[in-house]
Amino acid sequence: MxxxxxxxxxxxxxxxxxxxxxxxxxxxxxxxxxxxxxxxxxxxxxxxxxxxxxxxPQKLIILIIVAVIVATCVTDAIARMIFGVLGRTAQEPGWAYILALYTSLGIPTAASGTRAIAGRIATTISATASGALLGFFYAGTTTGNNPQIAIFGAVIGGVAMAYASFKIRSSLVAIAVTIAEAVAGYGFAFLVGTNAIASLSTHNLILGAIWSLLSLISILLVMNSLALAIKKIKSASxxxxxxxxxxxxxxxxxxxxxxxxxxxxxxxxx
Missing domain, CATH: 2.160.20.80 (E3 ubiquitin-protein ligase SopA)
Incomplete structure (x- = not known):
């Protein structure tokens, strides 16, 4: 000191x-x-x-700009991946990547609900999943969907975000992670929501109810993440x-x- x-x-x-x-x-x-x-x-x-x-005012504007940039990048990646897998079945090639997408979106969503208990561990896990997802998407799309480079990008993105969230005590990092978490949660809610609609349309009521409940819980967690992001932006400025x-x-x-x-x-x- x-x-x-x-x-x-x-x-x-x-x-x-x-x-x-x-x-x-x-x-x-x-x-x-x-x-x-x-x-x-x-x-x-x-x-x-x-x-x-x-x-x-200056710090508030900077934080809002960072939040908008992160939200735009994450939304672009998640939206394009989700619409690329809608309607795909387990019998089609690439099903493992679809499961990985569910996992990558589900982890940040779940982490937002366990932050009060797990604290920084939940935040780090959420950041790792979000970083891996973004690394996979942007590394893959910039190299003509090369799977090896996409996987390498996922590893680099996950490690980088894990390190940043765990080691760097910065409001910018905390806000970026929370925004990415909220967008991932919305993507997960949308994805399982489509499964709910598909199940209910085929009169599979039990499975449809399960997917619907999962989608509703995800939406509630998204709202919590958005409220937390706004609170962090306000307090950091x-x-x-x-x-x-x-x-x-x-x-x-x-x-x-x-x-x-x-x-x-x-x-x-x-």
Whole structure:
């Protein structure tokens, strides 16, 4: 933990990170600290009078752009793969790839429902499956559907996303994984939904009911993932004092809308 006591009065410090630093008695009075990260920072006696805290417009725009790009890429890949397998049967060539598609879509969907229990393990598994799916699709399509290169791309994509989600503590990575998870869940819901319709149309009511229930559960998990993604985008662009020590810190006249004080010590002063 570094030991710093900067004189930052009346400065634009938007999107700066002071995470984990020792800033006891630092003077930030009059500063614009929107989007700053003070997580787990020592700020005893620090002066935050008249600061402007809250959501950073620049960071919010960047996060939204990242979310849109990820959603577009994942949706394109999943949609093209799903429409390529509709109506295929187990007797046709390539059935193993169809099963792999079900698995790759089902894993992120299931992971979104177990995140509260499994935490980062569920996130890493979801990221691995999504990365493998994207690697398989884009490596294959760019090489004329070469199966060996597609499989190699799946391995590289899965390993890369597993490493990023487990090792890189970045809001961008977390948001990208959550968005990919939501799109994969929607794709899975659509895929099993078509199976439900096919089963019900042939009067196979039991199998149709099972597929329908699975599709409904998937849709609920998709909604949960979308809500989580929105929450992450919002919180990642805000000023964060999460876990900071704010004992005797001064906030007179400060604008603290959209500021995270969860787990902070000494705020509000009492």
């Amino acid at each position: 570094t030991n710093q006591n900067p004189a930052n009065t009346n400065k634009n410090l938007q999107n700066c990170s002071f995470k984990g630093q020792n800033l006891n008695n630092a003077d930030f009075s009059g500063c614009d600290i929107r989007g700053c990260d003070f997580s787990n920072t020592l700020l005893q006696g620090a002066n935050f009078e008249r600061v402007i805290a809250g959501q950073s 805000e000023t964060s004092f999460r876990g900071a020590d704010l004992t005797n810190a001064k906030f007179d006249g400060a604008r603290l809308l959209n500021t995270d004080f969860s787990g902070a010590l000494g705020y509000p002063n009492n």
